Amino acid sequence: MNPPVPLIQLRRITKTYGQGAAAFQALRGVDLDVQPGDFVAIMGPSGSGKSTAMNLLGLLDTPSSGEYRFQGVPVHTLSRDERARLRRRYFGFVFQGFHLLPRTTALENVELPLIYRGERARERHQAARAALADVGLAGWESHTPAELSGGQQQRVAIARAIVTRPQVLLADEPTGNLDSQRSHEIMTLIQQLNATRGITVLMVTHEADIAAYARRVVHFRDGRIEREEVPAPRAQPSTGTAAGGEGA
């Protein structure tokens, strides 16, 4: 049997910022295959090209050279509009800084991607409510970001990322602004989305115990993938075998 077509295939990807003497090569030949349902953590020193790679993966930017196939489609050849359409259909994004609109309710924040898609108000409200419930925020629909904790704000951002039912969740340091307890709650949520819905997750993190939620850990250095490893398995609090009571 042939192996399945990778969801994502990067071949010899480079990215150069700037021109002439000021040019800087942030990616220097990246090869990566990601299968549907995979959970990949990306680690590496500051400036090694992790966010650059995430921007390319999420079709927010284009490589300087190399090939990117998404579901077999050579997306490096698409027009700006075609890329934007694919991005809205297949990708959800979560960032370190949450990126919620201030003075805007949780429900409205989560509805935003559906407004861009031109969906009707009734369907939007329904989908946004369901997504907020999925991240444990039923009842918080009318709160603005200022009225929510950091962990709750990141849950709203995750609800916004999944409300369009994306195939891929791209998360750039999603726990970077959260304390340890909140970080593990957010990671448990992301892991559940991966396990129960098959959402493919690519996540940048600086912390090994956050990367340990993934199935693969890819290490960047100087614009290249230096090595890949399988993280040590985590104790699963949900199986009831872990010592110590862990709240919901």
Ligand SMILES: Nc1ncnc2c1ncn2[C@@H]1O[C@H](COP(=O)(O)OP(=O)(O)OP(=O)(O)O)[C@@H](O)[C@H]1O
């Ligand atoms: N828009 C840009 N213009 C010019 N140089 C850039 C741009 N974006 C990133 N760079 C440079 O490319 C290199 C890689 O940046 P990138 O943001 O991908 O690093 P990173 O691995 O995400 O680092 P960090 O862990 O600090 O977030 C850095 O040297 C950075 O200064």
Ligand SMILES: [Mg+2]
């Ligand atoms: Mg970065």
